[in-house]
Amino acid sequence: MNPALxxxxxxxxxxxxxxLGAMGVRFSRTTGDFFVASRSVRxxxxxxxISGEYLSAGTFLGLAGLVLLVGADGFWFPIGYAAGYLLLLLFVAAPLRRSGAYTIPDFIEARLESKAVRRLTSVLVVVIGWLYIVPQLHGASLALKVVADLPEWAGAVVVAVVVCGLVAAGxxxxxxxxxxxxYWLKLTALLVPAVVLLIALSGREPELSPALEPLQAFPVELGPAATHPYATGSLMLALLLGTIGLPHVLVRFYTSPDGGSARRTTVLVVAMIGAFYAVSGTMGLIARVVTPDLAHPGLADTVVLALxxxxxxxxxxxxxxxxxxAGAFAAFLSTSSGLVVSLAGVISQDVFDGSVRSFRLSAVLCVVVPLGVALLTGPEALVSSVGTVFLVAATSLTPVILLGVWWRGLTARGAAAGMLVGALTCGAALLGSALVGETLSGADAALAAALLAQxxxxxxxxxxxVVIVVSLRDRDRVPSRADRYLARLHLPERRREA
Structure with a gap:
């Protein structure tokens, strides 16, 4: 490595x-520009x-490291990530665009006619966003420490300052x-090295190190839950449904000109992120031959930098x-900026007056808090920490969003009860896993540990x-405009105009 280069x-x-951000700033004048780019992005x-912000530190650095650690089992993560967009395409993309909302809390309030549920949704959106920003800052710290031996705080601070300035300005x-x-920089930054390395290794006989066991634990799952079949299935469910509950993903569909454009965008996203995952996974497979000495949870995330x-x-x-x-830093910046802009929109509307000025102040707040957390904590395995965010989103927001789009009988009380039960249950399970997971042993204990860990x-x-039962018991509180609003979500724009 050459630190200066x-x-x-x-x-x-x-x-x-x-x-490039300054070019966009010149056209950012109205509230619509700041919140949803005036709904004019082709x-x-x-x-x-979308692909640029979705492919985060956990993908750019962590996926190759995960494949190095566990081999083919590591491909469950990208399969789940990519397939989640198929669910978005089928069930959410076009209806959310037609809703006319700026943020997820906007949609929930309009659908359920409840400010209380809106506030609860806003809290969950902010928590999920902050949980997702922290791994990006950890990844930036890790990258600069490995390649330039800079202090661990340097990368996080650089990314935070640039993202805050960019989002606040435009x-x-x-x-x-x-x-x-x-996105294109990240794809190039892995595709070119992967091709060159494959060409360079084409004449060598591959020899896998005996130290690489095929069923090593996922970095986050240290204990009896690691190899249990239930854990893989539950993880896939979290990744599939968690995508629907990620605020920075959903807000992107509000920027499309219409529902049809939102669907076309989603199809292209599946192809783009699928191509990136294939390249990133290839780097992990190369690493199993070239760098088996890095097959440890503390080192695996650095493998694409070392290869x-x-x-x-x-x-x-x-x-x-x-x-x-360069590609790694693009990953940290793009995902962090998408998260900050989605959170700034929520805080600006729910805490302040929803103006451009309050949006800028909210952007600063959305960066300062996760930066403080990142500086006070150490980086865990990046793919696994991001997977936890998907889990929280899937248990708290996803059921309400799906039922809000497709079920007339949803009520405000049902939505609030479901979000609270999902979030609290998920938090309690993860806390229980951290406290007792490593002390369990035996087959039955392995299942119990897996139930808590995943x-x-x-x-x-x-x-x-809980959402359905509470809503059914609360039928007299179904919003009066539910039918009209659902028609708006599901009828194409031209038919509604006719």
Whole structure:
């Protein structure tokens, strides 16, 4: 590695981000510009921007590290991530765009005619967003420490400052331009090294290290839950349904011109993120041959940074490493900016007056809190920490969003009860797993530990059942405009106008 060249690559990414963001800032004037880019983002660029913010530190660094640790089992994560967008395409994308909302709390309030449920939704959205921002800041700290031996706080602070300035200055319109560019940079930053490394290794006989066991534990699951079949199925359910509850993903559909455009955007996103996952997974498979010494939870997330110089210890490897570092920083910036802009919209409307000025103040608040958490905590395995965010979203917000789009009988009390039960159940299970998971042993204990470590398979049905049961017992409180609002969600724009 060449620290000076790697830092130069980071600086170039930062400069490109600021320059492109400044171009977007020139057109950001109205509230619509800041919140949803005036609903004017076309399908190809919107898909690039969505892919740019969705492919986070957990994917860019963590996926290859996970494949290094567990082999083919690591591909369950990208399968779940990508398939989640198929559910968005089928059930959510077009109706949410037709809702006319700016944020998820906007949609919930309009659907259920309840400010109390809106406030609860806002709290959950902010918590989920902050939980997702922290791994991005940890990833930035890890990258700069590995390639340039800078203090652990440096990467987090750099990303926080740039993201805060970009979002506060130009909102959604500014970051859309930046995130579209960053997707293609991230794809290039892994695709080029992967192709070069495969060519360089094509004449070698692969020898897997005996130290690499095929069923090593997922980094986050240290204990008897790690290899239980239930854990994999429950994890997949969390990833599939969690995508529907991620605020920075859903807000993107509000930027499309109409419902049909939102669907076309989602199809393109599936193709784009699928291509990226294939390349990232390939880097992990290469790592199992080249860098088995990094197959430890504390080191695996650095493998894509180490691979080029291990295979090509010379100028080519140095240049490829700098390219990977640039892509990694693009990942941290794009996901963080998408999260901050979605959270700033929520806080601006629910805490302040919803103006452009309050949006900018909210953006600062949305960065300061997760930055403080990141500086006070150490990075865990990136893929697994991001997986926890999907779990929280799937158990708390997803059932209400799906039922809000497709079931007339949903009531405010039912939605509030389901969100509370889902969030509290998920939190209690994860806390219980952390407290007792490692002390259990035996087959029955392994199942119990898996139930706590991966509660999606029972927590999501529980939360959904609570929503339905409470709503059925509260039939006289079904919103009076429910039929009219559902027609708005499901009828194409031209038919409604006719």
């Amino acid at each position: 790697d830092i130069a690559a980071v600086v170039l990414v930062l400069v490109a981000t600021v320059v 399908s190809v660029w919107n898909a690039s921007a 909102g959604m319109r500014a970051i859309t331009v930046v995130q579209g560019m960053q 080029p110089s291990r295979v090509l210890p010379g100028p080519v490897g140095t240049l490829l490493t700098a390219l990977v570092v 509660p999606a398979a029972w927590a999501i049905p529980l939360a959904t059942a």
